[in-house]
Amino acid sequence: MPYFDAASSAPLHPVARQALQASLDEGWADPARLYREGRRARLLLDAAREAAADAVGCRPDELVFTPSGTRAIHTGISGALAGRRRVGSHLVVSAVEHSAVLHAAEGRPVTEVPVDRWGAVSPGVFGQALREDTALACLQSANHEVGTEQPVAEVAEACRAAGVPLLVDAAQSLGWGPVAGDWSLLTASAHKWGGPAGVGLLAVRKGVRFASQHPADERESGRAPGFENIPAIVAAAASLRAVRDGAREEARRLRALVDRIRASVPELVPDVEVVGDPVRRLPHLVTFSCLYVDGETVLHELDRAGFSVSSGSSCTSSTLTPSHVLRAMGVLSEGNVRVSLPPGTQEADVDRFLEILPGVIADVRGRLGAPVSPGASAGSASLVVDALGRRCPVPVIELAKVIGDVEVGGTVTVLADDEAARLDIPAWCEMRDQEYVGESPVERGTAYVVRRRT
Amino acid sequence: MPYFDAASSAPLHPVARQALQASLDEGWADPARLYREGRRARLLLDAAREAAADAVGCRPDELVFTPSGTRAIHTGISGALAGRRRVGSHLVVSAVEHSAVLHAAEGRPVTEVPVDRWGAVSPGVFGQALREDTALACLQSANHEVGTEQPVAEVAEACRAAGVPLLVDAAQSLGWGPVAGDWSLLTASAHKWGGPAGVGLLAVRKGVRFASQHPADERESGRAPGFENIPAIVAAAASLRAVRDGAREEARRLRALVDRIRASVPELVPDVEVVGDPVRRLPHLVTFSCLYVDGETVLHELDRAGFSVSSGSSCTSSTLTPSHVLRAMGVLSEGNVRVSLPPGTQEADVDRFLEILPGVIADVRGRLGAPVSPGASAGSASLVVDALGRRCPVPVIELAKVIGDVEVGGTVTVLADDEAARLDIPAWCEMRDQEYVGESPVERGTAYVVRRRT
Known part of the structure; x- marks a missing residue:
C-alpha cells in the first residue's frame, strides 16, 4: 500500500529500528550517573551527538536533542529572543513557515516576509524587513507543503550583515543534506527522515546569545529539560547517517518520479494547477490543486484506492481555512493534494497513482456538478x-x-x-x-x- | 550485575519492549491524518490513553502524554498558575519536592512547607501555608531520595477546603498504585516504572483552571506540543498495566528485602544513620548515611564491586551542596547511599550487597583516617x-x-x-x-x- 505522505512522517528506517532495539539494553539508565549503566548510556549519547552534529555541520557542543522538531523550534525561538532581549523583540519570518514557528512568534511584533507565486522569499525583501530592534529571523530550508527551497545562504548573509541571528527550520530537508550558509540556529525533526518520533535537534552556534526559557535543568546544556530518550536519540543519529549515505542517489531517483507527476497530472486531469518551484525544490515532494473538487473527498477516495496523501485545502483543516502557505503564495487551494514520496518509493506505485487519479477527480467533480466546459452563449x-x-x-x-x-x-x-x-x-x-x-x-x-x- | 538505582531509571520492562517493537510498525504515522496509517496510529494512541487513564484513576480526556516527567511538571505548574492568574501567583510546595518542581517554582512567591525528620510534611502545617493568593500547591506522593510517603489524601482535603488545586508528582509511586485522595493535577514518568524514556503523564481534572503556556498546537489538547511519540506511549501504557498487575506481590517481596537492609546496615556498619520513614515508605527504596566517608568514593567502590546506587552527598552533586531533601530533613548527608531495588531483584544480590558494604565503608574510612573510637582522655x-x-x-x-x-x-x-x-x-x-x-x-x-x- 503506497504511502505518499513522507513530509508528515516517514516510516521508520531499518537502521533506526536496529539502532533502537540495540540501544534499549544499553541506553535506559541515567547518563548523569557514574556507575557502569550510566557510563554506557553516556557513551551512547555522546556518540549520537557527534554523529548528528557531523550531519548538521556544527560542533557537538552546539547541538542538543529535544523531544520533537516542534519543541526545538519553540525552545530555539524563545531562547534566542530572550538572549537578545536588550536589542528588541521584533521577529522576521517568512509567510510560509511551519505553524510551529508562526505560533511561537505570536504575541510579539512580527514581520512576515511575503513569498512569490512559487513560495520563495526574495533575499532582498527579507533583508529589508530586518530592523534595528529585530531580535531574530526565521526561515525554513524548504517548504513543507509545496517543496520550494528557500534562498537560505543569501538570507543568512543579509542577516549577518544586519547582526541578526537566523534560525533555520530544516525539518523537511536535513535528511537530504546539510543546510548551506552561515545560519545561527537550526532545528530539525527525526521522524521526518525515518528516525523515531520523540527526537528533535536544536543547534545553536557558539557566540549566538541564547537564554533558555525552561526552568533550570542540568540535562542537554539546560536547553532541553527532562530525562534523555537515549535509544531514540541513538536511532535518530544512526538513521540520519544512513539516509545521508544514500541521499544523492535517492534524490535523483525520486526527483525523476516527481518530475513525471508534475508533467503528467496537468495532462491527465483538466483544470489543475501544479504549485511550487519547478526546479529549486525538495526532490520528493509535489503539490497540485484541482478546480471544482473538495480536498477532503479527494483524500478519502485516494485513501480508498490505497494512496495516503495530504492536503492544504480548507475542508481538510480543523479551522476550515486554506493552508497559510497556499494563501501566501496566492495559488488555488481547492482540491489541493500534496504527494511526498518516502525513500524507496517504487516507480510502479507512482504509475498506478497517475492511472487512478483522473478517475478519482472526475468522479468527485461529477458528484459536485462541476462545469465540464465553460458556457459559450452570451446573455x-x-x-x-x-x-x-x-x-x-x-x-x-x-x-x-x-x-x-x-x-x-x-x-x-x-x-x-x-x-x-x-x-x-x-x-x-x-x-x-x-x-x-x-x-x-x-x-x-x-x-x-x-x-x-x- | 545488580542495579540498585531504580529510582533514577528502571530497566525496560519486557512488556514495554514487546509493545514498543510491535507498535513501531503501526504507530509511526501522524495520528491527525485520516488515511489508514494515521487511523492506525490514532487507534494505538487512544487505547494507550485509556489504559494509562485507568491506571492513574482519571478520565482519558483528562490525561495527556508529555515528553518526560520533568516536562509534565513544568507544563502542569505553568499551566495551573496561568489558569489561576487572577487569584494570585503564590505557590506552596513541600521542601523535599523533586528539583523539577522547585526549579519550575523559581521566580514566584513560594512557601516551602518543612518536613519532619522522616521527610514527611504535616497536613496541618501544609494547610496553614495556603493563602488567599495561593494559585497552586504541589506535593509528591513519595520522596525520591528517602522513600517517605506523603499524606497526600489529607493535604488534598486541606487544599480542597481552601479552594487551591493540588498537583501531585507521582513519579516514584505510580507503578505501585494509584494516588489516593482528591488531587487536581498529577504527573508521572514512564521510565521510572520500566516504561521507555520519552513519556511523561500529565492529568488535569475537569474543572481545574488550566491555561497551557506553550505556543498554540493542536496535539494533546494543546498541552503537549509536538509530534506524538506513539510507540513509546504504547509501551509506557502497556508496561504500567503490567507492573500494576504484579505490584502487590512485588511490593511485599521488595519490602522484605528493604527491611533486611534497614535492619542489617546499622548492625554491620558502625556510625550509620538510616533515614526516611520506617513504615510509611515506598517498598523498594532505602537510604542511609555513613559518618566519616565521602559519598563519591563509596559509590565508586560499590560500582567496582558491581553495585549501582546513588547518593545525595554533596561530593556527588555538581554544585557541591548536599541534597536539599536531606537538608530539609536535617539528617546526616555525608556518606549517603540510596538503594532502590528494581522489580525482580534477587535476594542473593541483596545478601551480597550486605556482605561487601562493611568492607567498603571500612576501607574508605581507613584511607581518610577516620577515628575508630572517640578518644577517652580529657584535656x-x-x-x-x-x-x-x-x-x-x-x-x-x-x-x-x-x-x-x-x-x-x-x-x-x-x-x-x-x-x-x-x-x-x-x-x-x-x-x-x-x-x-x-x-x-x-x-x-x-x-x-x-x-x-x-
Missing part, C-alpha cells in the same frame, strides 16, 4: 451568485457554471462566506484568464466580482 | 579545628578525632567552608549524643561549635 450584463453558507469548492463551481451566461465585459458577483473563496476565486480567474475585479463586504459574507474576459 | 577546655578548604567528610572526621581531647563541658570549634558541614556537624552531634551549640560566620567560612557532653 445578461451581470449576474449574482449566492453561495453564502456553501463550502469550498461550491462557490468556484457556481461561478464557473454561470460565467458563460454573461456577455464578455459583463460581471459575475459571487456572494460567499467560506474563507477559501478569497483565495480560490482570484486563482480561478488567473487559471481561466478571466479578470478578477475585487471584493467588498456584504451582510454575512463577501462579494467577489469577476469580469468575463473571454 | 583542654576548648579546641579549634581548622578545616577551611577541606571537603566533606573531612570537617566531621577532624571534629570526631579531637572531641576526646577536650574535657566534658569543653568545646570544639570547627572552621569550615564546605556547605555539607552545616548539615553534618549537627547530625553528627545528634548521632554521637554531643551538644551542638551553634554556628557563627568567620572570615572565609563558618565556625561550628560543639560542646562535649559524654
Whole structure:
C-alpha cells in the first residue's frame, strides 16, 4: 500500500529500528550517573551527538536533542529572543513557515516576509524587513507543503550583515543534506527522515546569545529539560547517517518520479494547477490543486484506492481555512493534494497513482456538478451568485457554471462566506484568464466580482 | 550485575519492549491524518490513553502524554498558575519536592512547607501555608531520595477546603498504585516504572483552571506540543498495566528485602544513620548515611564491586551542596547511599550487597583516617579545628578525632567552608549524643561549635 505522505512522517528506517532495539539494553539508565549503566548510556549519547552534529555541520557542543522538531523550534525561538532581549523583540519570518514557528512568534511584533507565486522569499525583501530592534529571523530550508527551497545562504548573509541571528527550520530537508550558509540556529525533526518520533535537534552556534526559557535543568546544556530518550536519540543519529549515505542517489531517483507527476497530472486531469518551484525544490515532494473538487473527498477516495496523501485545502483543516502557505503564495487551494514520496518509493506505485487519479477527480467533480466546459452563449450584463453558507469548492463551481451566461465585459458577483473563496476565486480567474475585479463586504459574507474576459 | 538505582531509571520492562517493537510498525504515522496509517496510529494512541487513564484513576480526556516527567511538571505548574492568574501567583510546595518542581517554582512567591525528620510534611502545617493568593500547591506522593510517603489524601482535603488545586508528582509511586485522595493535577514518568524514556503523564481534572503556556498546537489538547511519540506511549501504557498487575506481590517481596537492609546496615556498619520513614515508605527504596566517608568514593567502590546506587552527598552533586531533601530533613548527608531495588531483584544480590558494604565503608574510612573510637582522655577546655578548604567528610572526621581531647563541658570549634558541614556537624552531634551549640560566620567560612557532653 503506497504511502505518499513522507513530509508528515516517514516510516521508520531499518537502521533506526536496529539502532533502537540495540540501544534499549544499553541506553535506559541515567547518563548523569557514574556507575557502569550510566557510563554506557553516556557513551551512547555522546556518540549520537557527534554523529548528528557531523550531519548538521556544527560542533557537538552546539547541538542538543529535544523531544520533537516542534519543541526545538519553540525552545530555539524563545531562547534566542530572550538572549537578545536588550536589542528588541521584533521577529522576521517568512509567510510560509511551519505553524510551529508562526505560533511561537505570536504575541510579539512580527514581520512576515511575503513569498512569490512559487513560495520563495526574495533575499532582498527579507533583508529589508530586518530592523534595528529585530531580535531574530526565521526561515525554513524548504517548504513543507509545496517543496520550494528557500534562498537560505543569501538570507543568512543579509542577516549577518544586519547582526541578526537566523534560525533555520530544516525539518523537511536535513535528511537530504546539510543546510548551506552561515545560519545561527537550526532545528530539525527525526521522524521526518525515518528516525523515531520523540527526537528533535536544536543547534545553536557558539557566540549566538541564547537564554533558555525552561526552568533550570542540568540535562542537554539546560536547553532541553527532562530525562534523555537515549535509544531514540541513538536511532535518530544512526538513521540520519544512513539516509545521508544514500541521499544523492535517492534524490535523483525520486526527483525523476516527481518530475513525471508534475508533467503528467496537468495532462491527465483538466483544470489543475501544479504549485511550487519547478526546479529549486525538495526532490520528493509535489503539490497540485484541482478546480471544482473538495480536498477532503479527494483524500478519502485516494485513501480508498490505497494512496495516503495530504492536503492544504480548507475542508481538510480543523479551522476550515486554506493552508497559510497556499494563501501566501496566492495559488488555488481547492482540491489541493500534496504527494511526498518516502525513500524507496517504487516507480510502479507512482504509475498506478497517475492511472487512478483522473478517475478519482472526475468522479468527485461529477458528484459536485462541476462545469465540464465553460458556457459559450452570451446573455445578461451581470449576474449574482449566492453561495453564502456553501463550502469550498461550491462557490468556484457556481461561478464557473454561470460565467458563460454573461456577455464578455459583463460581471459575475459571487456572494460567499467560506474563507477559501478569497483565495480560490482570484486563482480561478488567473487559471481561466478571466479578470478578477475585487471584493467588498456584504451582510454575512463577501462579494467577489469577476469580469468575463473571454 | 545488580542495579540498585531504580529510582533514577528502571530497566525496560519486557512488556514495554514487546509493545514498543510491535507498535513501531503501526504507530509511526501522524495520528491527525485520516488515511489508514494515521487511523492506525490514532487507534494505538487512544487505547494507550485509556489504559494509562485507568491506571492513574482519571478520565482519558483528562490525561495527556508529555515528553518526560520533568516536562509534565513544568507544563502542569505553568499551566495551573496561568489558569489561576487572577487569584494570585503564590505557590506552596513541600521542601523535599523533586528539583523539577522547585526549579519550575523559581521566580514566584513560594512557601516551602518543612518536613519532619522522616521527610514527611504535616497536613496541618501544609494547610496553614495556603493563602488567599495561593494559585497552586504541589506535593509528591513519595520522596525520591528517602522513600517517605506523603499524606497526600489529607493535604488534598486541606487544599480542597481552601479552594487551591493540588498537583501531585507521582513519579516514584505510580507503578505501585494509584494516588489516593482528591488531587487536581498529577504527573508521572514512564521510565521510572520500566516504561521507555520519552513519556511523561500529565492529568488535569475537569474543572481545574488550566491555561497551557506553550505556543498554540493542536496535539494533546494543546498541552503537549509536538509530534506524538506513539510507540513509546504504547509501551509506557502497556508496561504500567503490567507492573500494576504484579505490584502487590512485588511490593511485599521488595519490602522484605528493604527491611533486611534497614535492619542489617546499622548492625554491620558502625556510625550509620538510616533515614526516611520506617513504615510509611515506598517498598523498594532505602537510604542511609555513613559518618566519616565521602559519598563519591563509596559509590565508586560499590560500582567496582558491581553495585549501582546513588547518593545525595554533596561530593556527588555538581554544585557541591548536599541534597536539599536531606537538608530539609536535617539528617546526616555525608556518606549517603540510596538503594532502590528494581522489580525482580534477587535476594542473593541483596545478601551480597550486605556482605561487601562493611568492607567498603571500612576501607574508605581507613584511607581518610577516620577515628575508630572517640578518644577517652580529657584535656583542654576548648579546641579549634581548622578545616577551611577541606571537603566533606573531612570537617566531621577532624571534629570526631579531637572531641576526646577536650574535657566534658569543653568545646570544639570547627572552621569550615564546605556547605555539607552545616548539615553534618549537627547530625553528627545528634548521632554521637554531643551538644551542638551553634554556628557563627568567620572570615572565609563558618565556625561550628560543639560542646562535649559524654
